[in-house]
Amino acid sequence: MNAIDINQVTYRYDSGVEALSDITLSIPFGAKVALLGPNGAGKSTLLHHLNGLKIPSKGSITIFGTKVTKKNIHSIRQQVGLVFQDPDDQIFSGTVWDDVAFGPRNLHMSENELEEICTAALGNVGMLEYKDKAPYHLSYGQKKRVAIAGILAMRPDIVILDEPMAFLDPSGQDEIAGLLQGLHYMGKTILLSTHDVNFAASWADMVVLLKEGKLLTVGDNQLLADEKYIREANLHLPIIARTFKMVPEFSDEKLPINEQEAFRLLFKRLNENNKYQY
Numbered sequence: 001m002n003a004i005d006i007n008q009v010t011y012r013y014d015s016g017v018e019a020l021s022d023i024t025l026s027i028p029f030g031a032k033v034a035l036l037g038p039n040g041a042g043k044s045t046l047l048h049h050l051n052g053l054k055i056p057s058k059g060s061i062t063i064f065g066t067k068v069t070k071k072n073i074h075s076i077r078q079q080v081g082l083v084f085q086d087p088d089d090q091i092f093s094g095t096v097w098d099d100v101a102f103g104p105r106n107l108h109m110s111e112n113e114l115e116e117i118c119t120a121a122l123g124n125v126g127m128l129e130y131k132d133k134a135p136y137h138l139s140y141g142q143k144k145r146v147a148i149a150g151i152l153a154m155r156p157d158i159v160i161l162d163e164p165m166a167f168l169d170p171s172g173q174d175e176i177a178g179l180l181q182g183l184h185y186m187g188k189t190i191l192l193s194t195h196d197v198n199f200a201a202s203w204a205d206m207v208v209l210l211k212e213g214k215l216l217t218v219g220d221n222q223l224l225a226d227e228k229y230i231r232e233a234n235l236h237l238p239i240i241a242r243t244f245k246m247v248p249e250f251s252d253e254k255l256p257i258n259e260q261e262a263f264r265l266l267f268k269r270l271n272e273n274n275k276y277q278y
């Protein structure tokens with residue numbers, strides 16, 4: 001059974017804008033999915049459907065086989081955690097601890113369970129030492145981690161993140177990338193939107209391209225070396241692919257999209273030339 005099935009979903013805002021048009025897509029359990037596309041492509045609108053924040057105008061979403069409806073939103077939100085792009089839209093309590101405890105407290109857990117869950121969630125994002133601080137005093141990157149902890153405290157099987165790297169400095173981005181890898185090892189299915197092709201190329205195992213509310217294509221991360229789709233989605237090739245494209249010796253090779261692929265290609269070439277044995 002898939003973690004998420006999006007079945008012929010169309011969504012029209014009250015203004016009349018059709019933000020999603022007939023989207024059909026399945027996300028297997030445990031996948032690391034990057035959703036890319038130009039501004040206004042419908043990425044946020046699509047992500048907001050996955051925990052029932054928006055309900056399709058046409059079509060349906062199923063989570064582990066259960067259709068998302070207005071009636072079962074409460075139980076869907078325990079399975080699907082959505083991290084908003086701006087942590088200020090998500091964090092509202094007086095202390096970091098209370099904010100992370102808010103969701104589990106509503107599930108009427110015992111104080112002992114609550115203590116255990118919030119300690120683990122804050123530990124996972126490296127924010128336990130800030131538990132008594134007011135979120136107001138935290139940096140943007142720290143708030144982002146608290147927002148993720150609030151979602152993890154609900155122990156969802158599926159974690160959705162809307163542009164988790166946006167507005168973070170490079171080391172903040174590395175921290176989030178490490179955190180996402182940790183979530184993957186915990187067995188979570190992860191779906192995020194991003195404009196960062198380099199990150200998507202190194203992290204994702206499934207890439208979804210959207211444009212003007214329509215699904216352009218779906219594939220593995222090698223899709224990000226496909227210049228036809230890259231152009232169509234207003235993206236650019238990952239930096240490593242662009243670098244190898246400039247070297248005539250590699251012109252007949254499939255362009256590598258991340259460091260791992262680049263090293264594989266270089267070692268293969270060195271081996272062919274008997275310059276390196278491994």
Ligand SMILES: Nc1ncnc2c1ncn2[C@@H]1O[C@H](COP(=O)(O)OP(=O)(O)OP(=O)(O)O)[C@@H](O)[C@H]1O
Binds near residue numbers: 013017038041043
């Ligand atoms: N609240 C709203 N009311 C009316 N139209 C909206 C609303 N929110 C978004 N839209 C429109 O829906 C379309 C999809 O917007 P959405 O925010 O989902 O795109 P996106 O791919 O997430 O964009 P970005 O990369 O800029 O974040 C756009 O045409 C946008 O103008």
